[in-house]
Amino acid sequence: MVMKTTKQKSILFLKILIVFFIVIITSLYFLRDTILNEAIANLKSKMELDYNSNFTVKKANFEGFTDLSLTEITLTPRNADTLFSIQKLRTSINIWKLLTGEIQLGTLEVQNGFVQLVKKGNVKNFAAFLKKDNQESIKSSKKDYAEIAYRIISKVLNLVPTDMKVENLVFKLDDNAKRATIKIDKLILQNKNLETSLHIKTNSFSQRWKIKGYADPRGKRADIRFFNLDTGAIKVPYLDERYNLISSFDSIRLKIENINKSGNELHIDGFTSIANLKINHPRISRKDVIVKNARFDYRFLLGADFISIDSSSTVQLNKIKLHPYLAYETIEDTVYKLKIALPKTKAQDFITSLPDGLFTNFQGMEADGAFNYSLNFQYNINKPKELVFDSKLKKENLKITKYGTANLNKLNSEFIYRAIIKDVLQRPILVGTTNPNFTPLDQISPYLQKSVLTTEDPSFFNHRGFINEAFKQSIIKNIKTKKFARGASTISMQLVKNVFLTREKTLSRKLEEILLVYILENNRIASKERMLEIYFNVIEWGPNIYGIGEASRFYFDKNPSDLDLKECLFLARIIPSPKKFMYQFNDEGLLREFAVKQESFLTNIMTRRGLLSLEDTIYKQQTLNITGAAKSYLRLKVKDSTAIDSIPTFDEFSL
Template sequence: MKTGKQKIILAAKILSVLFLALIIAFYLFRDAVLRQTIAKVSNEMEIDYNSTFSVKKASFDGISGVNLSDIVLVPKNADTLFKIQKLKTSVNLWQLAVGNLQLGTLEIKNGFIQLVKKGKVRNFDAFLKKDNQTEINNEKRDYAQFTYRIISKALNLVPTDMVLDNLSFRLNDNEKKATINFQKLRLVNKQLETSIKVQTNTFTQRWKIKGFADPRNKKADIRFVNIDTGAIKVPYFDERYNLKSSFDSIRLNIQNIDKDGDELHIDGFMAITNLKINHQKIASKDVILKNAKFDYRFLLGSDFISIDSTSTVQFNKIKFHPYLAYETEEDTIYKLKVAIPKMKAQDFISSLPDGLFTHFQGMEANGNFDYKLDFMFNKNKPNQLVFDSKLNKENLKITKYGEANLNKLNGEFVYRALIKNVLQRPVLVGSVNPNYTPLYQISPYLRKCVLTTEDPSFFSHRGFINEAFKQSIVKNIKTKKFSRGASTISMQLVKNVFLSREKTVSRKLEEILLVYILENNRIVSKERMLEVYFNIIEWGPDVYGIGEASRFYFQKAPSELSLNECLYLARIIPSPKKFMYQFNDQGMLKDFAIKQESFLTNIMFRRGLLSPDDTIYKSLPILISGPAKSFIKFKVQDSMQIKVDSLVVDEEFDL
């Protein structure tokens, strides 16, 4: 009778013999297996991807090594996808025995991988087709399990020892070209060293990637630097998207990739120095971020993907903790939280990226502040959007203004609108200007109408209307574009007086910060802000301020305007240069304009801003009598009809 220990030893011996037998069998028939495998891959490429795959020569090297030469993949009627002259690799037999393909070594010499687009034809389209099974299967994906499986498979294909010589990655997007050539890449004893040449239609550079890489333990710490002098330029994006960007160095650190129960944790950090970005939608100047670091912790579960709140983003002296989440447990929910711990206001101002906040350069402040943002959007219940922004101040005071001196609004100044980067004629905001109109000399009807259309809660808010902002976000998400804004009169005033009209990220961020400072530090009274607003806004072609507008349209002073005239002036503020399209060829308001006027009137009635006595003369038509009349296209009457009409009139008078 054998003991338990003897049975285990016997079983181990049997397994060893079986494994040895498998190795011997594999060794004897491996060439046939290799040829069969290549033929199978070639057949799959032909049937599934309409591509030709070929290997000119294939042989084994030792027990686990494979040598291949002249490997080519060519989609039908398209450019070659990849071609490699020589490839030598080895696999981990123990991992292969349990069904995992894990590369041990890899050597590649002389090859390229290229993505080509000519017109609308791309040489990789066949490999982007969707898996029908994925579309049929409506089961929820386990994000943690799926991601961990993908990462593990990808890292298993990264060899522990690697030598690449002259391997190029090419991109040709309708002659917008970029080539990244790995002239040399060595991964030996977990140390990575490369020599890279980058060539585009606009520049040529030499880069280097070096550092530590351990694919089996899922760890890495690598740096991206420039061999030549100057910053590293990012290829392709400058030609394709007109986005010019560069940096001095990037560091990527992966400390841990671990699946603990149902959750996957990915920890590490990324750092970049002297990042420079230039794009017309971002800012009119180069945006420069000197130092930035992201200490990240990604968390993935069965029904969520998130950046954990223990993560930290830091650029210059600004540090904050972000929380981002995408959840699918019941509804599809997006979450964003930002927390800036207590910091000095001056450190914040001095840390703002150059080029992004040009009007803040030279600004100085005392005191401290902290900030929190809480945002949540439920795709299935969009109207339940959460947007909560809170800034807590501690002895915060602006001691010196930068380029945008907000105190300017309290005195006389010259205003010049900037349209398409062209300065318009100067308009003096002050009593010396005969068209300047103090607030008390403006018709009360006009004040009520403009506040109703532009900013009903102007006298009670502090620069922003939270509910309008929420509705703007919901509308923009639904339409997938910036189709609705949430500008208050305060925001319009700051934009007009201190900023340009360019639609850039820089201008919008500066607008938000300047409005907050203006409204929360009581620099200018609400009455003065409204008075300046009425005297500078554009009200027609080369018409600025209510003094010019009332005479341009009606040959009246602002105090003499009727309710109908005020309703008209308030409605055209969004598109004042297109006012003429409000009228038909008889010089009367079109139906759509009359409906807008009625809608606005009803709102003012409901809010108690108008009484029945105010509308006694409401039925009278709008008559444009000033210079604006020349912009309206009137119908030219037939000369014979004019004579007939004249005779009829004469006969009537004779009677």
């Protein structure tokens, strides 16, 4: 009897609950238009008060229980261009999600509209919305990256309808007359199949694209491809005018296989691939950089206090495959980590996989053997001196069998050197004994050799082209200043840059320099003594002055073997800016105070290192005199040439 009563009570409770939901749903049904109009009124007020913008909807009403219809929707910031305008929008909302406070769209139809971002001078029609976002982000103190990311992704995907039809919707960008428009002629998402055609137009080109693939916003999966409907590659709009970056590709594929939050970690897995990517930018390379095939199999991991790309991810560049690990951690301090693991790779596969245009001096190079490589980088912003930079390369019968454009073997024989300054080829310099200005190493003053090695590369005879500690200090300095404020160039690197490369400040030149130096030093192509000898005979030492033979005569009218210590210290100090040597002197032809201090500093370093003795420094009693043709570059005070005794005396006037 008790059991029956309990069962009856349960049935009664269930009936009451059902009636309660029916009443709520019925109330919502009859009040839905009132609630909708009130929500629009609140949104209008919020746009006006918080964003100083005008939000209008000409007509809004429900069609059925969940279908919502809106016409002539606009958002216009005060004293700025309209942000968006849509003629007709129809959508359905998941009522059950709405009851829990979530907005999830079911279907969406959009007809005739535009969204535009406009910047005129310093006035942006979207500025108020950016400021609001910044203020809200500042208020947030402790961040749980996994939770924040998952919440944002979920909200965005809930706003992506499962069925969608968009016609004649245009996205416009106008950045002070730098314009780009993306017109969606037709976009259809039905039964998780996506297909759309786009018309892209900028000041410089017009193209038609097609996007096709699979999209399941509720299952958090997608597989989408971009193609060009016209002939040629897909050009990326806006970047060419805004950043002088010209880029294009044949096709892109983006696949999201999994978005899953398990415990305190968020996992995002998938891959993206691109075919025939072409990039052109003056800071990257003077030529088009072409990547034929690239693929990134990614696994993003986010936790409460870290964001990372897991080491199980793979980057493939033609035949090269490597595993990257990147992390941003805030567990105790803010720490940046980067690890790269390149498994055993055939040397020839590596050479042929290098992007065209980025390593032009390696074209035609051939090699035997294999190698693997690893890099470990770690930077703690609160403990910069503890920076980790560990680079290792392990070779297996690695041998260069044929050189490309940069034939490193030429260092062992006579060759013609021509400097390139601001794209202008300078006069030819014969590096060899046939040239009377060429000076063998044993005929260069030991003082000069010691001085130059001290200023440019003290460990030249001991390193293999690079100095890890110098790299570390360079990285620390550049991170602190947020710019490239310090390099870590060795004499080996300067030699390669002078003889085989140009002085252009591009990523391409720097990467080529690093690889060429490694090959030169680690394959012992030329001895250290020969490398130093060439360095002394090719570097710029003044206006149109190349090599120590020309420099010693230009400044002091001497042979390089006859230079004294003071003259050698001067020549070593001006290497970074040889064409500005005249600013070292005052109008009397004497070294300025800052130059004297530099000279003294260099002398003290060399003395402490045992490169100079007390007897060597007797020169301090002497004065540096520029006696060669360089003297004409000094800005000397003109002395009064009138003889004192030519002025008439008082007695002469009285005669």
